[in-house]
Amino acid sequence: MHALGVRCSDCGPLCVCLQEREGEGQQVGKMGTKRREKNRDAARKSRRKQTERADELHEELQSIERSNSALQKEIATLNKQLHHYTMALKRHEPYCCLRESASSSSSSTRHSVSPSVGCYWDSFYTTSTHGKLTTAV
DSSP: OOTTSSOHHHHOTTOHHHHHHHHHHHHHHHHHHHHHHHHHHHHHHHHHHHHHHHHHHHHHHHHHHHHHHHHHHHHHHHHHHHHHHHHHHHHHGGGOHHHHHHHHHHSSSOOOOOTTTOOHHHHHEEEOTTSOEEEOO
């Protein structure tokens, strides 16, 4: 309403009330434009951070998968070695003189095994300079 009690649309285009309202609208429009721009920038920044985080997680996933693969290969190698040594031990047991001396020491008649006699297994495997067992064959 106009100060004179008349509607502004009735006053005409030169009404002071109408001009004030248009000025407020322009200010609100500028503030709205700034707010939208600021919001757009914030959204862009948020999407960029989200993308960077997703990239980091993807790289971490790939690294963990590579590590997992390497560990699976190591497990397979160790299982093969375990099987190899278990089978070698089973083949050796019938010929083992140490097992014979251990079982006879618990019985009433004791057989002494000379320390120099050694075991068949000792001639089959030797210890390398790095402490790993290697075949002497």
